[in-house]
Amino acid sequence: MRCPAAQRPPRAAERNLAKRPAAIRLARARTGGLPMSRPAGRRQPFRRLSLLASLLATCGTALALAFPASAGAAPHLAGVQSHVLWANVSNAEMDRQLDRMKQLGAGITRVDVGWASIEPDAKGQHDSWYLGRLDHLVQGANARGIKLLLLFAETPCWASTAPGSLKQGCQGAWWDRDVQNYAPRRMSDYADALAFVVKRYGDQVYSWEIWNEPNQDYFFHTDDPVGEYAKMVRAAYPAAKAADPRPIIVAGSLSDSDFEFTDALYRHGVKGYFDAWSIHPYSDDRSPLDTAVDSPRYSLVLGVPAVRDVMRRYGDAKPIWLTEFGWSTCNVRGPVHWQNCVDRSTQATYLKRAFRKMRTWSYVPVGIWFNLKNTSSAPDDRVGNYGLLSQDDSPKPAFAAFREIAHELQDGSSASPPPATPPPSVTPASLPPRHVLRRRHAVVHVARRDSTIVITGRAPRRAVAKLLVFRQDARTGRFERRASYRWRFAVGRHGHFRLRLHGGVFRSGTWRIVVRPTGRAHWHKAAAVLGG
Structure with missing residues (x-):
């Protein structure tokens, strides 16, 4: 999702943490974040995930739910993004959000997990406090029958390519100096860390997503985003599968329906190194069915087929997951579409249109709404007002709309018949010429x-x-x-x-x-x- 290039999530007021383990300081010192999401200037960074759930009565029992191993095994799953590991989310609040997901009928939730929090100090030195939080999340979601898509991102200082002027010997609050958003020096370090958590949780975690929006400099600082992300995917996938072949490994996680970046990654050899491809098909302040856009990238109804067509050009039939999309209900209305928001009624309407359109694509089994709950009470905060719930936990009209859609997807019904003439889609012939697809850097x-x-x-x-x-x-x-x-x-x-x-x-x-x-x-x- 898009956010002003310089906008950052708020920092926690807590700073008196010098004697705590580094991961605790890291997690608790950064309360905000965002899903990692939109194009050159589209959303905000998802931040440190810390804070997990309350202890369940069955705390000592690891719940092992057998999930299907195929990326397309759960057709038309409707889910929500949640930030239950952020440091400003209490145990009780995490439980409330998981209960809200169950009430919604959400089949899956996407949660950001930080490599930098798991191995904050050195390779192979795993922080037990943070892993304990993650254990509770896994138990809590499984207990409620909610599948997990865990987004694995953010580079520890010791592994980061950030310049020395920012790393400063990894002393102090390096996470406030943007060190974690630089690409790793060695992709094998990322792959090893991913393999560790994949092995730890096995099929209790339904799927893992490799990084967030590498097509945005905001989340992936490198001179060669295509080349470096391709290296990451090619290193991470075999390592994860060797650790446990059951979880679904998702790659891409691209801001918008970026078919050009997808094409560039295929030319860098990512085919065969993922189980599902993910994109974030935001449509700015427009309807998801609107086709009056500068590029298919900025339209859900055009962009998803455009990405699919690129994949087919390379002979790839892997499914596409929509791991972020949504509309904000802030009060901003202006001439720049991606900076604008919509009213609450329109948000609910667009939600239904998007998920019902998703049902017509057999190759799209998963759609995840961003976000479950507002992360800000400021009426002009675009990124903070995507939630189905307001910050005070009161539901918006979109909350009931999501619950209705979730029930439709579960029973195969539809509250409205499909249109006689389906919305336009992008065919291979209507895509830009192949030379245009070659993303320039x-x-x-x-x-x-x-x-x-x-x-x-x-x-x-x-x-x-x-x-x-x-x-x-x-x-x-x-x-x-x-x-x-x-x-x-x-x-x-x-x-x-x-x-x-x-x-x-x-x-x-x-x-x-x-x-x-x-x-x-x-x-x-x-x-x-x-x-x-």
């Missing part, structure tokens, strides 16, 4: 020369690009939310650019340089950090 390099920053790189030729420069706060170690400098520039006819930023302010300090497309041009932004 920008590359940026920075260097300091006295009081000048020299920025060079590559981007699609003659493209109009935007340069953003973010200053690092020397006190907190975090980059500022607003760009200190912004420029628009044209890339040369050969695809190269060279920029010079002058001024004494650049003599020192750490800066994050971002080159990104303007509008909805189809190329990936690039970023680099210039140390102090």
